[in-house]
Amino acid sequence: MRRVLGLCRDYRAPLIMTGVLSVVVLFVVLSVPLLTKNAIDDAIRHHDTSKVWRYGLAVVGISLIRGVCNFLRRNLSGVTSVRIETDLRGRLFAHLQGLPVSFHEQWESGQLLARATSDLTAIRNFLAYAVVFLGFVGALFVGVAVVTIATDPLLAGVTLALVVPFAMVAVRFVHGIENVFVRSREAVGEVASVVEESAAGVRILKAFGREDRAIRRLDEASAGLLSVNMEAVELRAFSIPALAAISNLVIAVVLGVGGLEVIHGRLTVGGLVAFTGWLYSIIVPLRYVGWMLAMGQQAAASGHRVFEILDTQPTIADIADARPMPPIQGEVTFERVSFTYPGASAPALVDVSLTVQPGETVALVGMSGSGKSTVAALLPRFIDPDEGRLLVDGIDIRTVALPSLRGQIGVVFDEPVLFSATVRENIAFGTPDADEDEIVRAAVAAGADTFIRALPDGYQTRVGEQGFSLSGGQRQRLALARALLCRPRILVLDDPLSSVDVRTEAEIEANLRTLRHGRTTFLIAHRASTVSMADRVFLLEDGRVIATGTHSGLLATNPSYRRVLAAELELDELAAVEEIS
Amino acid sequence: MSPNPRKKPGRGLGAVDEPAVDVDEVEPGSDPALRALRKQLLSDTLRPYRGRLAVGAVAVVGSTLAVLSVPVLVKLGIDHGVTPRHSGTLMKCVAVLLVAIAVDFGCQRIAQRIAGEVAERSSYDLRMRLWRHMQGLSLDWFERQKSGRVISRATSDVEAVYELFSQAALTLVSNLMLFVGIGVLLVVLDPLLALVVMAVIPVLLLATWVFKRRSERAYRAVREKIALVIIHLAETLTGIRVVQAFTREPINQAQFDDINDQNLAANNQTVLLMSVYGPGIDFLGQLAIALVLVVGGLRVIDGATSVGTLTAFILYVRQFFDPLQELSQFYNSLQAANAGLEKIASVLATESSVPERAGADHLPPPEPGRGGAEIHLARVSFRYRAGELVLRDVELTIGAGETLALVGATGAGKSTIAKLVARFYDPSDGAVTLDGHDLRLLAPSSLRKAIAVVPQEAFLFAGTIHENVAMGRPDATRAEVEAAAWAVGAHAFVTALPDGYDTDVNTRGARLSGGQRQLISFARAWLVDPRVLILDEATSALDLPSERLIQRALRQLLVDRTAIVIAHRLSSIEMADRVAVVEGGRIVELGSQAELLSTDTRFAALHRRWEATLA
The missing domain is CATH 3.40.50.300 (P-loop containing nucleotide triphosphate hydrolases)
Structure with a gap:
């Protein structure tokens, strides 16, 4: 909570202004009943028409001041809190971008999204409303106590005593209902997960005629929700009438006790009316105190979640005296590299040593889980080895500045990612200043130019979440073009042809044969035709390199190599080949 | 809170990769056929609770009458107790006031209980009715619907209806009754003064109408902008490997800051509207009190009305203005509930494409020694x-x-x-x-x-x-x-x-x-x-x-x-x-x-x- 409030530190000026305005509003709120009192006692009872007008105008004037101040106050605190939220979100985004891939693999993106949206909103609402509100109500209570005691101590004592149970009921109600809400949200989550599961498993449910199971499970979950919510109904059915009763009781007391005070000459009729005004001005906002306190609790929890991210240190970052990587020639050496994913029981790579010559194309082949993709992730430093070193041109890549290293390594991932932007922007993702000619050349090389030109707006077609949807093969070709445009010195292709059809694959392979010239290329592939492009093949099993050689050599001598490659051939593919031929 | 290391669970075959956000947003009430279905569904859902709702309605009337009596009793106490110094009359008024408070408490308790219970039970009924119907639909419906929509029908759409039933409906009904009651009583107490106070109402309605239209637009802008923020963030998170591999972080940050600032601007617009409307309504309330003081005061001087009536007027004006700000929120829940009801009604109107025939056959038991079936x-x-x-x-x-x-x-x-x-x-x-x-x-x-x-x-x-x-x-x-x-x-x-x-x-x-x-x-x-x-x-x-x-x-x-x-x-x-x-x-x-x-x-x-x- 202290850290959440600490967020305000950089926004002192507007917050002080808000405080000043609040004080003005406070005085106005207290003075309106006073004016009413004087209007009745001084003007109306003395039949002074001009004074009546004067008091009326005074109320209007003072209300105008109150309106303006309230406007300024609300706007200022609102704008400031939105600013705080926005700044914090920017900080969070920057931090998330800097955290390593291993962090992102551990966190569901929905969780991170919630922190950047609803948690920040909870903090903003707390800062915008609750902080100002609680301070204001506290001051108002003191102010009301002062003026009422000054007017009639006896009546003030009795009525203020009623404010205490009112506040207690209000706070306890919110406390109770927050507790119910937590369980209610869990129950809602249970309902949602039953619905989700049944929607996802609908085939099995239908195949085995078990619709009754889905109905029974939802019935249980909904009944659970119902019974939790009925507790909330009970709470409301007591608290809401009780609060209304206590505020009406204040009026009854003012009328009874105050009336007697008037009869005994200790209070005027105007004073009586003013008392209801003062007490109303405190009772109406008191109703919300509980909610504001609950907002504070939520903000504290949200703050905890947000700072949890901000406090996570990036494990992959430049060392203190990192120098830029000089232009890469392309020699890559793994020196006894071992790596285990956090929480995994078995290591992903064990003591891998290999050297790749500049300009050489090597293929990494193995069953899923053999460690191929881990090798690919080490090159751009998505992960750092637990043991051993990775050298490029003889330089340990942990000693150079990250952007200078990554800028010279092109990576194409097995699952191509497109962003909500035009085709052109997606290709020029790493090099936004590339000219049209370079972009088209990269697209041609990746075998993407033909289909791009056939899109509704060619290179300007929007793709991604809300844009034109492309097939898996088309997406992969765009990802390939993106990598090629950066003119990388080292090219890492992590199974980039897995979802293109056979014909496109042949086309891209033909292009790759020329593209790889002059750059070191790592190919992770399953298909014999792709692998056959490599100068050398490394066969991986359980995180170790178990065989090295040319494709034809391994195919002739190594049975496990044959098994790995053949396993990937599927009938669909064969059928597609048949259709073409 | 600890990070949830659980990655997305495996999907079944029926699931289609679809964002949970619903894309079939339609303005409620745009299709007359759906509108009829919605009304039918609403009355079907509430029918079993007719008796309880009738009792609840009586309780709401009782509570409203009790609340309305408070200022009148204050007026009587002042005019007949305090001013002529009759402490006996004053105490009688206070006693009646206490009775009114007790009646209000009892009636509100009943009304709250019934409204809450009916809301809970009817939304439970609605969800189960929808779910039973969905389970009877054929697989092609599920495949056509995409799982995201199936889920939101049975969760968020039902919840939208529930929100309306559980809080909005009762507050709406009781406040509307209160408004009408206050209007009538003001006229009875002092027609001229009532007319003066009500002069504020057209201004109030106009201000609310303008506010509603503007804020709808402003909040839509906020939703659009936060959606952009979410999309950009989500894309960065899912594509983090590409972002980092291509050292795209600086450009990405600049783009995000831009979107983030757009979101800020959109939010500031709503802040502006809220900070005009809230204090504006507040000011109108104060203006009404000032009018009561001046016009009422002059009439007291003329002997046309009493100090007690003046006090009652001030109390009524407060009762009138206090709930107004809450009420403007209910329009949104009404809209959401209508949209939810229409979507649910259209699912209920869908029939299975593999219907079960009446008097369906049963397969004879398998013959011994013959495996399978032809x-x-x-x-x-x-x-x-x-x-x-x-x-x-x-x-x-x-x-x-x-x-x-x-x-x-x-x-x-x-x-x-x-x-x-x-x-x-x-x-x-x-x-x-x-x-x-x-x-x-x-x-x-x-x-x-x-x-x-x-x-x-x-x-x-x-x-x-x-x-x-x-x-x-x-x-x-x-x-x-x-x-x-x-x-x-x-x-x-x-x-x-x-x-x-x-x-x-x-x-x-x-x-x-x-x-x-x-x-x-x-x-x-x-x-x-x-x-x-x-x-x-x-x-x-x-x-x-x-x-x-x-x-x-x-x-x-x-x-x-x-x-x-x-x-x-x-x-x-x-x-x-x-x-x-x-x-x-x-x-x-x-x-x-x-x-x-x-x-x-x-x-x-x-x-x-x-x-x-x-x-």
């Missing part, structure tokens, strides 16, 4: 709704006990044949029969006992291994479940799990591999002991060692049954008695593997290429 597709054609024909005039007989493999490219129609045999769909033309019985005339329970389907992804439901195996026969004993698992080769790994058959499949200790999950779904099929088994790419998602494990189980499973096997890998169809090559919605080749391989067929060509890759 499947016959008689000139079957099929199209999805108004789409192209997916199957054309397919004529196919699968003998009892025979295993038939379906081979062909994606989209050739293999899976459609399987779905027709399982009666997930009905044919558009022709008929599918099982031992001579048209599937459409069979009772669903009888059909489901006769046919089991094992899809590509082994979907496990939350619960224990036992419950998952017993999915098709929930009454199966532990011995029967174990026998099924044993038969398909799953018993060994299940007993090695921490709690054996009682292991919860979603606990962290019980991470099952793809092959193990598929074995459980085989055991599930085995336990039902169906006459017909459909394996729809049941081994395609597995790697080679897992597939080998499964092959043995498969042979066990197929004994004495009729089977349709759809497979990607030629190794998976070795046990088939016959192979049908499907192309363009037709069966183009049909025969035993040996027959097809002996001549120049498409299948022979496929087989040659496959063998070549093994070399």
Whole structure:
């Protein structure tokens, strides 16, 4: 909570202004009943028409001041809190971008999204409303106590005593209902997960005629929700009438006790009316105190979640005296590299040593889980080895500045990612200043130019979440073009042809044969035709390199190599080949 | 709070990759047919609670009258007690006031209870009614709807209706009554003064109308901008490897800051509106009090009205203005509830495309010694709704006990044949029969006992291994479940799990591999002991060692049954008695593997290429 409030530190000026305005509003709120009192006692009872007008105008004037101040106050605190939220979100985004891939693999993106949206909103609402509100109500209570005691101590004592149970009921109600809400949200989550599961498993449910199971499970979950919510109904059915009763009781007391005070000459009729005004001005906002306190609790929890991210240190970052990587020639050496994913029981790579010559194309082949993709992730430093070193041109890549290293390594991932932007922007993702000619050349090389030109707006077609949807093969070709445009010195292709059809694959392979010239290329592939492009093949099993050689050599001598490659051939593919031929 | 390391759970086959955000947002009330359905649904949902609602309405009236009496009693107390110094009269007024407060408390309690209970129970009813209906709909509906929509119908749409029932409706009704009551009483107390106070109302209505329109626009802008923020953030998170590999962070940050600032500007617009409207309404309330003071004061001086009436007016003005700000929020919940009701009503109006006939047949018990059942597709054609024909005039007989493999490219129609045999769909033309019985005339329970389907992804439901195996026969004993698992080769790994058959499949200790999950779904099929088994790419998602494990189980499973096997890998169809090559919605080749391989067929060509890759 202290850290959440600490967020305000950089926004002192507007917050002080808000405080000043609040004080003005406070005085106005207290003075309106006073004016009413004087209007009745001084003007109306003395039949002074001009004074009546004067008091009326005074109320209007003072209300105008109150309106303006309230406007300024609300706007200022609102704008400031939105600013705080926005700044914090920017900080969070920057931090998330800097955290390593291993962090992102551990966190569901929905969780991170919630922190950047609803948690920040909870903090903003707390800062915008609750902080100002609680301070204001506290001051108002003191102010009301002062003026009422000054007017009639006896009546003030009795009525203020009623404010205490009112506040207690209000706070306890919110406390109770927050507790119910937590369980209610869990129950809602249970309902949602039953619905989700049944929607996802609908085939099995239908195949085995078990619709009754889905109905029974939802019935249980909904009944659970119902019974939790009925507790909330009970709470409301007591608290809401009780609060209304206590505020009406204040009026009854003012009328009874105050009336007697008037009869005994200790209070005027105007004073009586003013008392209801003062007490109303405190009772109406008191109703919300509980909610504001609950907002504070939520903000504290949200703050905890947000700072949890901000406090996570990036494990992959430049060392203190990192120098830029000089232009890469392309020699890559793994020196006894071992790596285990956090929480995994078995290591992903064990003591891998290999050297790749500049300009050489090597293929990494193995069953899923053999460690191929881990090798690919080490090159751009998505992960750092637990043991051993990775050298490029003889330089340990942990000693150079990250952007200078990554800028010279092109990576194409097995699952191509497109962003909500035009085709052109997606290709020029790493090099936004590339000219049209370079972009088209990269697209041609990746075998993407033909289909791009056939899109509704060619290179300007929007793709991604809300844009034109492309097939898996088309997406992969765009990802390939993106990598090629950066003119990388080292090219890492992590199974980039897995979802293109056979014909496109042949086309891209033909292009790759020329593209790889002059750059070191790592190919992770399953298909014999792709692998056959490599100068050398490394066969991986359980995180170790178990065989090295040319494709034809391994195919002739190594049975496990044959098994790995053949396993990937599927009938669909064969059928597609048949259709073409 | 700790990070949730659980990655997205596996999806079943029915799930379609679709964002949870609903895309079918329509303005409620735009379609008259839907509007009628919505009204019907609303009255159907509330009908069982008519009696309770009537009692609640009486309570609301009682509470409103009690609340309205307070200022009047204050007026009487001042004019007849305080001013003439009659403490006895004053005390009588206070006593009546206390009674009114007690009445209000009691009535409000009743009204709150009834409103809350009806809201809870009716939304429960609504959800279950919707859910029962959904469960009766056919698979094609689920596939068309995408899972995101199915989920939001049964969750957020029902919740929108609930929100309206639970809070908004009661507050709305009681406040409207209060407004009318205050208006009437003001006129009765002092018509002229009432007229003056009510002069504020048109200004108030106008201000509210302008505010509502502006804030709708402003909040829509906020929703659009925050959606942009979310999209950009989500894309960065899912594409973080690409972002980092291409050192895109600085540009990305600049773009995000820009969107973030747009969001700030949109939010500031709403802040501005709220900070004008709130204090504005407040000012109007104060203005009304000033008017009461001046006009009322002058009338008191003229003797036309009393100080007590003046006080009552001030109290009424407060009662009138206090709930106003809350009320402006309710319009939104009303809109949301209407939209939810329309979407739910349109699901309820959907009928199943594989309806159950009245007086449906039951299959006779299997003859002893004869495994399986004969499947016959008689000139079957099929199209999805108004789409192209997916199957054309397919004529196919699968003998009892025979295993038939379906081979062909994606989209050739293999899976459609399987779905027709399982009666997930009905044919558009022709008929599918099982031992001579048209599937459409069979009772669903009888059909489901006769046919089991094992899809590509082994979907496990939350619960224990036992419950998952017993999915098709929930009454199966532990011995029967174990026998099924044993038969398909799953018993060994299940007993090695921490709690054996009682292991919860979603606990962290019980991470099952793809092959193990598929074995459980085989055991599930085995336990039902169906006459017909459909394996729809049941081994395609597995790697080679897992597939080998499964092959043995498969042979066990197929004994004495009729089977349709759809497979990607030629190794998976070795046990088939016959192979049908499907192309363009037709069966183009049909025969035993040996027959097809002996001549120049498409299948022979496929087989040659496959063998070549093994070399």
